[in-house]
Amino acid sequence: MTTHCLKTKLWTLLLITFTVYTTHAQTNTNQSNSIKDSLYIQKVEGKKDRPKVLHAEPLYIDLIRDLGARKGEREWNVGLGLTDNITHDEYTALIEYEWAPIDRLGLEVELPFSIYYPTISDAATPGSSLHSIKLAAQYTFFVSEKKKLSMAVGYIHEFQLTDFKNYQNDTFFTGNVYNPFVVVAKRWGQNFHTLLYTGPQFSTRYADNSQQTDWQINSNFHYMIPGSRNFIGLEFNKEIKKSDFDMTIRPQMRVEVTEHLLVGIVTGIPIKRENERFSTFLRLIYEPSH
Known part of the structure; x- marks a missing residue:
């Protein structure tokens, strides 16, 4: 050889x-x-007396509580965001607490803040404010572990507030937003998740008695990384105002830091740059033991 x-x-x-x-x-x-x-x-x-299906929850337009929530579950959220608009930058922050007082019912209180900074000289920008006090409820009326399917109905009520600069001279509450919604979520196998969140949004303003109706249609697709709670995904946030249609695509990822702490990172890409350009959003999620 x-x-x-x-x-x-x-x-x-x-x-x-x-x-x-x-x-x-x-x-x-x-x-x-x-x-x-x-x-x-x-x-x-894994509790047959209280069925629940694992679903990936979107990070930007999030749910009031997990679908099929169980009594005692709770969660704190802190969000920070930046949106690049044509004439100004918008800095946003939110503090959010959600909990389940009984099985399948989620409740939430949220305080969203907005601070505006002009990027063009003499540009008219909105006033910075604690935008509203948001109270919300969500009830999961259908759970099928066999079909890996959950359905819920919910309602969000916003008490809109005046700008910081007008606290001394203006009415503190400036209007209301009424937002009923429906959620349908389906898991495909162990790692692929889809979710639809949609409903009308009715706004009223005290100053001129004006009313406005918008429709929100938020569709989501997520892939949970094998062997972890981390995921990557896309949110398609669509809004219809009379004859105007806007959509922002939000690539996102969630990373587990500890057993109780997760971090969500979101980028916003509008399909039409009429007023808004790119945006970013960071969500810190803390889930205490229950």
Whole structure:
């Protein structure tokens, strides 16, 4: 046997060994991730007397509480955002607390702030404010672990507030927003998630008795990373005002920092740049033990 032939056979043997080892390691990793996914799903869903389906929750237009929420669940959220508009920048912040007083019912209180900074000299910008006091409720009326499907109805009420600069001279409450909505969510297998969140938004202003009706249609697609609670996904936030249609696409990701703390990162890309350009949003999610 020649030296060349011996070297060829040796390299072939090494290649086969490496391929088998890599395939075996990848199989073990996939099996390990699959087991972790199954255990996480079992942890969320595994109470037959109180059925619940694990769904990925969107990060920008989030839910009032998990679909199929169980009594005692609660969560704190802090959000920070920046939106680049044509004439000004908008800095946003929110503080949000949500909890489930009984099975399947979620309640929420949110305080959203907006601060505006002009980017063009002498540009007319909105006034900075605590935008509103938001109170919300959501009830999951249908849960099917077999079909991996959940449905809920909810209602958000906003008490709109005047700008900071007008606290001394103006009416503190300036109007109301009434927002009933429906949520339908479906998980496909262990890792793929879809969700539709939609409903009308009725606004009234005290100053001129004006009324306005908008429609919000938010569709979502998420992929949960195998072996983790992390996910990547897309939100399609659509708004219809009379004959005007706007949509912002929001790529996003959620990262688990600790068992109780998660971080969500969102980018906003409007399909038409009439007033708004790119935006970013960061959400800190803290889930105490329950």
